[in-house]
Amino acid sequence: MSHYSLLQLARHSLNGHVGWTPAWRSSGLKERYDAVVIGGGGHGCATAYYLAKEHGLTNTAVIEKGWIGGGNAGRNTTIIRSNYLYDASAAIYDHAMQLWKTLGRELNFNVMMSHRGVINLAHDDNEMRQLKRRVEANRLNGVDAEWLDARQVQEYCPIISISPDARYPVLGGTLQRSGGVNRHDAVVWGYARAASALGVDIIENCEVTGLEVQGRDIVGLRTTRGDITCPKVASVAAGHTSVIAKMADIRLPIESHPLQALVSEPVKPIHNCVVMSNAVHAYCSQSDKGELVIGAGIDPHISYTQRGAFPIIEETLAAILELFPIFSRLKLMRHWGGIVDVCPDASPIISKTPVRGFYINAGWGTGGWKATPGSGQVFADLVANDEPNKIAAPFSLDRFTSGRLVAEHGAAAVAH
Amino acid sequence: MIDVRWQSPLGHREPLTRGTDVAIVEIAFMTYVILRGQAADLALAVGDTVGLPLPTAVTEANRSETTQITWLGPDEWVISAEPDADEGWMSALEPALDGTHHQLVTVSDQYTTIAVSGAHARDLLAKLMVIDLHPRAFGAGTGVATVLAKAHVWLWHMRDDADGSASFRIATRRSHADYVWCLLAESGREWGLPPQKPIGRVKLHLPHFETSD
Amino acid sequence: MFLIPCPFCGPRDQSEFSYGGEAHIARPTEPEALSDEDWANFVFMRSNPKGVFAERWHHTAGCGKWFNVLRNTATDEVLASYKTGEPPPAVAGFQLATPSGEPPIGSGNDGTKVVP
């Protein structure tokens, strides 16, 4: 693996960059692994990386049905924040936030973490109350978060309309300055490259077709490229979690919905932070290329097609124009959909299952990206030790039996 | 007779029209009665008192001079009457249904009616409604429950005139009426309808949180 | 956007409907007799299949009826609709294997489909 640095870049420039080597080894599928991670997205590659780095499980494979980062990792709007309401959520999302800050260096791959600040807007009394409650909880949990009145919102984001004539006028909002956006592909590639360097096999175009369960134990899995013997299988197959779980006869409190997003044509820098609004239902940032990156609401129905209904795009852009009337003449350049696994309490599942050795990391709904490093690290911990650490524990499956839900609908920021 | 104590949801709006292209006008104070029950239980009583056969399928609407009964669902109909109509069935129907499992609810005040007519009436509605308004699909004399933008409405195709103009009626929730009216006007701009400002653009106040204006 | 075949009104645009999730999850007649696990199974657990799925729709802006639709969640192909209380019709000749002809490359189903 070639080391990345400005110096290396200059050196390779002199001979036309013919000297670079593959970011990750392309490896064949072995018959036996100590652990297999199903799903080569951000969470999956991160899980494999931490398994190898922190738990010495280097004989690990990441099995990806398509190309790594091609699922939700390559389809989300890359918003990073940790301003969640409950202690359990704040713990895991803020753990991720701390890791984000130095991830580029750790992976020797620039993930373009841009801490430009995330604003969550309030448009009515009830939202004001809820956001106030959240911002206070964040503060007491050591999560950076501050309150902005309408005027301060506009100071931080000058192009936003705070007209009192708006159907949903901006009344205030919260700001997390450490929040921001990053480069989704870079995160996946960076983790894959670092994991590969530690010995992890990254297996692409390999679809899991079955799980081998003996008694109550997992012993291996079948794939389109051969069978694997393996004592630990970790499913991080966001969008297809129920499909994988079904292979072990496990039913989950998960429904898979289309979630759409879009970008505008690139324009010169005009929007310098991230703005999110539940009431009008829109969120928007501007990429380094200059595209406005906009997230839509989820489609109500279950679907694995990665396609949603166009009216949701129409409503999302109407909402964006409510907040940013100056964007009306900018053009929609591309829109797409992903599949989000949604839990009833809008919180994830990081858990053991009734099948020993089979672990699930899923149900991040619309907000999994921001958790990638934290999720990967605590999940690796669970897989390695067969016990959840204190960050992961609240997200065990048994909460749906006991009733101890982590109801984050407000903070999840997408109308479910 | 219009009682001076009455106030209609669009009382603050003047009819909007431009030549023969399109016209929108509120028909205030029509009578609407929801009838729920099993067709078999109701048909006779309805026939006797209202004097119209009970429609049995979607978009069916049976009409007399002053009264109309429209299929809304397999066990739901709306019986409507013109503003000044004082029909016998209004008092006769409930007793006639006595003993059958049914529901008869007056909702006249919950709705108001907007008449949309003119050579471009259909084109105007098509800007806001997703159902197929083409005469082949939604001929004169039919009615249906559907959506108009974000509002739930009942829509009737009253008639087609020889001069190529068509007449429709929309029944909308009282509190959605102004929204629907303003959208119709907005969508009718190309035929000369003037843009309308919706009501309810009001002062808001946030005592608990205000830290500046 | 779906054209949903309401059993009472015929095919209508999706915007007239609201979604009701998985069908045929009958509410237990004696909840008190159930274990916490069984109750959780009723309240939260869903089959969420990739393939033929029986789901509920409510014709909110139309006839107001709840009814069921058989849809292939892997392609969004609507296969049938039927009234509440009726058993799902049998769907013949249906193949589950990558029903949308998923591309050899591409993580999901929205990749451009190419003859290999």
Next chain:
Amino acid sequence: MSMQTFRRKYPTGVNGASPVTFRFNGRQYGGFAGDTLASALLANGVHMIARSFKYHRPRGILGSGSDDPAALVQVGADPARTVPNARATELEIYDGLEAFSQNCWPSLAIDVGSVNDAFGRFLPAGFYYKTFMGPPGNWMMFEGLIRRAAGLGKSPTAPDPDHYEHVNRHCDVLVIGAGPAGLTAARIAAASGARVILAEETPELGGRLLSIEPSSRTMDGQSIAEWLQDTEADLTRSPEITVLKRTCAFGYYGENWVALVESLQDHVPEHARRADLPRHRVWRVRTAQVVLATGAIERPLVFHGNDRPGIMLAGAVRTYLHRYGVLAGRTAVVFTNNDEAWTTAFDLHAAGAEVAAIVDTRDEPGPNVTAKAKSLGIEAFTSATIVETKGRRRLSHMSVMSLDENKQLTGGPRWLYADLLAVSGGWSPNVALFSQSRGRLQFDDTLQAFRPERSWQAERSAGAADGVFDFAACFASGLQAGAEAAQAAGFATDTPQAPACSVDPIDGESGIEPAWDLPSAKPPARTRAFVDLQNDVTSKDLQLAVREGYVSVEHAKRYTTLGMGTDQGKTSSLNGFGVLAGALGKPIADVGVTTFRPPFKPVPFGAVAGQHVGDHFHPRRTTPMHTWHEDQGATFEVVGDWLRARAYPRAGESFEDAVQRECIAARTQTAALDASTLGKIDIRGRDARTFLNRVYTNAWMKLAPGRCRYGLMLNEDGMVFDDGVTACISDDHFHLTTTTGGAAGVLSWMEDYLQTEWPDLDVFMTSVTEQWAVASICGPESWRVVGALLDDIDPNPDAFPFMSHRTGHIAGVPVRVFRISFTGELSYEINVPARYGLWLWQQIMDKGEPHGITPYGTEGMHLLRAETGFIIVGQDTDGTVTPYDLGMDWIVKSSADFIGRRSLTRSDTSRADRRHFVGVLTDDPAIVIAEGSQVIATAEEQDPRTPMIGHITSSYFSPTFERSIALGLIDAGRNRVGERVYIAQRDGEPIPARVTQPNFMQHFGRAT
């Protein structure tokens, strides 16, 4: 004004009779009506018009339509109306048009950003992934620079004054594209009586027919122009057809739902634009059948130096010549790998240009073209390639070298001098919409391109879109597709009769030979062959991607940004796949294709949103009394879609003072609230009681007619989600009320259970929320007002007990009166048919005047109920609260099951230390806690985090107790009553307070 020295004639495309003047980069030019900015600039000899995205290299005009990658300009300088990234090859000129080059500073000619070009070798694909990884925040420094360099045009900075709209349309056959295939398809389909929509992206029908030498063909003995006129007239005669020009089908979605965008005004001089017409209109088409006649897109060739202004697609050169009468250069070279492109040389020659040479990578081009070239005396290089081009802002000369049998360079260079290089790598069927419709593609070796293989939806491709290029065959293909589509939609058609089309021997000949990545005479470090002219992606970048393991086509695309520009890779994607295939050593079909995402071409946000913006974004629902509230200067609050009067400040009175005054009136005299927004449901049927007994937590079997009862609803998870009072009108007839926000949800939720779980119950439900206007009159004197109002009800509390209702009349108007209270005061809720709502309110104010009646708003109502400890669902609850948490055990029946009951006994839900609903009183009675504040156990906050034991849900200054009061949810709160807690403060010390039970009336001994 400079002369249009390159204008040859005035063909159908432009109207020579109507000259147009416009400005580009501040300089005035002349053109003609019908010109695009590109054709007009070419007529004036202007080729360089833009700078590329990454290296800021000079960019000219490559194509002639929506395919062009880099000829992007900023239109207009008005901050509200300026449009970035407009495509010069589509932008129609008009008098007064102002266009500017973008992404360059200080000027197009001298662009500082072009230093990137000098440093190009240091900035390969993905260079930013490999550096700038310094300490936290370090990236943001470089990010600033990178962001400024990127981004193409500038966003408007003021709101858009124009408007947009949606139109819904159902049809039988939607034909997309009005070229030879689309026209014949639409004509035969329309003749069948089917409802047809024909959508054409450009301002004119004809497609490729407009891009060929007009005299080169006849159809049914007519010239092309005549045939087009007849066809258009014919189409417009059919009653059921809609012909849409300047209309692009941009999205093909499920179940044949297709979105088209029509441009109505952008081509019109600004002074002539109509305020009553939208700028764009989106047609939302639901169609039975679709005919895709979207034509084909020509590919450039990938060789070193292939990106200079003056290098154009061969087909585009012909379009400018024949459609716009513009010669794209004085001396031309044609460079290709197929026969079709040779026509360009012949046409240029015929138009009087000098054709320096034809360079063909093949060793044996077709006999017809070689013969014709020879007869015209045009020199042809076969087995040759161009290895280098020169000319800083415009092509001046280039060098040609021979290729050996392995397609490697051989021999020495030969310099050719020309200001125009027409290139063609062959034509690709435009399958974007087909692919969006989820049809399956196949790589066609004879075309060296992907073509439709199998349809997924009710759709068929025709003409060039289906890989058919010979004109006669296109007509036949269109006819067949149109006839089939009409028949499939249930309409009988005449037997297809294709126009007799005169044949050109070159028609349909291609003999194309793959040439994806041509060899360079320079070392790799100094070679740059561009694949994507907008994003500056070179073949080297793609090879680097492969070298670094980004071998999946989607990885390579993302790593290099190939085809991710505003043109979505129309001209570059396939070339890119070809280069990748070469680098990977496998066939293109195995490399695969990136996803064709909608929209086919960029669509303004405003058009997508339509008329549903601003005033029409969402409904504002108002009550029958609304105007009165506004006239009284009320301030409002938004509750769901509703606007509710919140308080009625008098002149000079603060909002807070008004609320205090209103509440005092309610406690000491009488006050009236507009409660019309509460949800109301009429429930009828012999099983109504049983039904209520199942949906409410409490018992309903014994509620007598004339009585009312408060009820709580849980979801199956056992959490409170709505509440309200229900009145028994008769044994089988109830009037149920819900919260304002919950109305719709509760009804559909109850219908759900009724229809799916308990269809055996004889119950009907109908919403009557807006049938009734509701005024709530409360206060010790309220009975006097009610008495004064009512003709026939004795309001005396003894005669009209609490939680009962009566029907009566006010001045003959039938009313329902409910003796229920949300304030703890004597209270009457009067329901009248909504048409009387405003009148009733005025009556109340008149009749109440002697008793000091005061209108009070929702804020006062919230305060008054808080004094009595009543909850507001959604404020004091948040979906995680059970009846036990609220201390409302009394409302949970043990006798029978109800929705959510089972969940209440789960281990966590039955914990004793859950958050309980309690009162909170600050030690300092003057301090009003902010709602949403967090409750902690300690007098100081801790580091790094402070445990939270609860939060404040409601908080007010109570005029009744002359101190602040608050309600909240606190861990094991009921066990803490009397205990000290603290309210955390962002700024300042935590506020000390004590926990009480929530009913302050009782707490302060005022319980009635």
